Amino acid sequence: MLNDLRKDYLLDRWVVIATHRKQRPRDFLGKERASREISNKRSCPFCPGNERETPPAVLVYLKSRRGIVKGRDEDGVRHKDWLIRCVSNLYPAFSPPEKRESFKSGKAVGHHEVLIESPNHSEHPSVAKIEQLVHVINGYRDRLKDLSSRNYVRYVSIFRNHGADAGASLSHAHSQIIATPTIPRILQNELEASKSYLERDGSCAYCNILDSESGGPREVWENQRYFAFAPSAAVHPFELWIMPKNHETTLLDFDGSSVIKLAEAMRTCLGGLSSLLNDPPYNFGFHIAPVADAKHYHWHLEIYPRLSIWAGFEKSTGMYINVVPPEDSARNLKSTIEKLGD
Amino acid sequence: MLNDLRKDYLLDRWVVIATHRKQRPRDFLGKERASREISNKRSCPFCPGNERETPPAVLVYLKSRRGIVKGRDEDGVRHKDWLIRCVSNLYPAFSPPEKRESFKSGKAVGHHEVLIESPNHSEHPSVAKIEQLVHVINGYRDRLKDLSSRNYVRYVSIFRNHGADAGASLSHAHSQIIATPTIPRILQNELEASKSYLERDGSCAYCNILDSESGGPREVWENQRYFAFAPSAAVHPFELWIMPKNHETTLLDFDGSSVIKLAEAMRTCLGGLSSLLNDPPYNFGFHIAPVADAKHYHWHLEIYPRLSIWAGFEKSTGMYINVVPPEDSARNLKSTIEKLGD
Structure with missing residues (x-):
């Protein structure tokens, strides 16, 4: 009985889908998961009251009688009673240029920020209030807009590490934002692949993926604006993509009502994943058009549960083995989400 | 203070080298390493006496009065008193074709084998006797030759996972061999990059890497035939490459005396890594020319210690962050190896 060998929709990325020795949810x-967790709640630098343990905020959302007010820490003063808070990473991988340093110098010019998603230590997207997630997404958008305006920035990566096995070193709900001087x-x-596709077929590759996955065996969930599914050549067990139904290139393309719908999609899908798999470690990353214009691109969010280890084969060849067929992931996630909704 | 942003010698792979927040050996x-280890020594399917717990051996080396004799398990009989033993993986990712199935069918046609490196449970390359490692390397070569002759095989990946955090599910010293129907x-x-290089510069890209790294700050160790160094755009902390000094395309190009020298290089480098970093989890993978002729390629062994986690940024962008500059890795490894040799 042979396993499937599948290629990604667009990338030259191949994955063996184990139909032979597939594993169940x-x-x-992860009965040992708790032991690996990060236990730093007592002295969490991201919790309210500890604002001085981080660099000054480049963005805070504050509640006022007239709605949300946006600000930043200045003149040594740290804002209190924030809803979300974005600060420079204390150990940045990328840093702003000093004295006209450019990309050519071989230096990691850019930005590396942490977006603290809530004053509540454990308000992760899987359990967050929708209105809180709306602040988080708007925070992403504000930072994306600001960072994209710098002349040394070519791409802005917005991502999240959840759990120690996914690389998180602090357990307070947070995302990270890295602005890079080159397109990753x-x-x-x-x-390149979506541009070629458009030139060849006259349509968006991702819009066509949506059409072909809609109603199929890998569909997980949808609302008016977003479609969630397990990609056909999923590299990770229970991998999940959330894609806007409209052709949008980046997170800046859409309006407030779409933000609420995105918050709902993230809350529902990550909540389903957490329920099905005992709050698994995961990474997610937004794939968006780079700073320069790319009308052929279609942004989406890719969620990678960390339930298997890339070993010598994957690391040295760039070919992958996935022990959970995405059709099985999708079916299980879908039914879990339906049960939670009842 | 800006970190370095470096590109791989040949690949379109960029890595941030943290000169700013670099970490020390x-x-x-890993004081908690022991707790994550695999404790299955008592009922190890790879230990002598348990040969029936694996599929029949496709290759065994046996000691006889006239030297090493090669054989295979046949007719339900399992060889005893073997030196090395190669069996099909009980849960293969790739399997031989059934009834003329071809690559086009989208099936994972190929082979997936386990090479048991020693009858001694813990005779890992870092502590192995040189003569035992010679058997292991000759075992790789025998299997490579055999698998390369199948018409549905395009590449043979020989790799090793050491420790649970590197994806090993059994702790008995073993490597794996996967034959794929496509070049990863x-x-x-x-x-492609080394072919372009040859056409442009008239010389081998890897031979030139050897020349430029030799005697430089990333050199780790060498003997008459092999050179070990930390690559300039190392993706992993303490990453190490071992490369033949002669231009050789694959493991089948060299003779017995070179096998001994390779065993010595692996023993020395992996022994140094183990001593410096408390027997860290690691993967290694041989990069060799594919089955079809590729005279421009230059085989080498890449060793990746698993001391950091690829998180959301790495997974979603394909760009990496390495918190140990390869110059520091090399200096530490070099001095550790020198001390061990005293």
């Missing part, structure tokens, strides 16, 4: 429940490889490849 | 000693992406990219 209960194989991933995976994005560059997606951009 | 003692940060990686990383190899394909290296092949």
Whole structure:
């Protein structure tokens, strides 16, 4: 009985889908997960009251009688009673240029920020109030707009690490934002492939993926604006993509009502994942058009549960093995979400 | 203070080298490592006496009065008193074709084998006797030759996972061999880049890497035939490459005396890594020319210690962050190896 060998929709990325020795959700429940978790709640630098333990905020959302007010920490003063808070990473991988340093110098010019998603330590997207997630998404959009305006920035990566096994070093709900001086490889490849696709077929590759996955065996969930599904060549067990139904290139393309719908999609899908798999570690990353114009691109959010380890084969070849067929992931996630909604 | 942004010698792979917040070897000693280890020594399917717990061996080395004799398990009989033993993986990702199935069918046609490196449970390359490692390397070569002759095989990946955090599910010393029906992406990219290099510069890209790294700050160790160094755009902390000094395309190009020298290089480098970093989890993978002729390629062994986690940024962009500059890795590894040799 042979396993499937599948290619990504656009990338030159191949994955073996184990139809032969596939694993079930209960194989991933991770009874030892708790022991690996980060236990730093007592002295959390991201919790309210500890604002001085981080660099000054480049963005805070504050509640006022007239709605949300946006601000930043200035003149040594740290804002209190914030709803979300975005600060420079204390150990940045990328830093703003000093004295006209440019990309050519081989230096990691850019920005590296942490978006603290809530004053509540454990208000992760899987359990967050929708209105709080709306603040988070709007925070992403504000930082994306600001960082994109810098002349040394070519791409802005917005991502999240959840759990120690996914690389999180603090357990307070937070995302990260990295602005890079070059377009990263995976994005560059997606951009080139979707451009070729448009030139050849006259339509958006991702819009066509949506059409073909809609109503199929890998569909997980949808609302008016967003469609969630397991990609056909999923590299990770229970991998999940959330894609806007409209052709939008980046997070700046859409309006407030769409933000609420995106918050709902993230809350529902990550809540389903957490319920099905005992709050698994995961990474997510937004794939968006780079700063420069790319009308052929279609932004989406890719969610990677960390339930298996990329070993010597994956690391040295760039080919992958996935022990959970995406059709099985989708069916299980879909029914879990339906039960939660009852 | 800006970090470096470096590109791989040949691949379109960028890595941030943290010169700003770099970490030292003692940060990686992994005091909790033991707890994550695989404790299955008591009923190990790879230990002598348990041969029936695996599929029949496709290759065994046996000691006889006239030297090493090669054989295979046949007719339900399992060889005993073997030196090394190669069996099909009980849960293969790739399997031989049934009834003329071809690559086009989208099936994972190929082979997936386990090479048991020693009858001694813990005879890992870092502590192995040189003569035992010679058997292991000759075992790789025998399997490579055999698998390469199948008409549905395009590439043979020989790799090793050491420790649970590197994806090993059994702790008995073993490697894996996967034969694929297509050339994996990383190899394909290296092949294309080294071909272009040859056409442009008239010389081998890897021979030139050897020349430029020799005697430099990233040199780790060498003997008459092999050179070990930390690559300039290392993606992993303490990443290490071992490369033949002669221009050789694959593991089948060299003779017995070179096998001994390779065993010595692996023993020395992996022994140094183990001593410096408290027996860290690691993967290694041989990068060799594919089955079809590729005279421009230059085989080498890449060793990736698993001391950091690829998180949302790495997974969604294909760009990497390495918190240990390869110059520091090399200096530490070099001095550790020198001390061990005293």
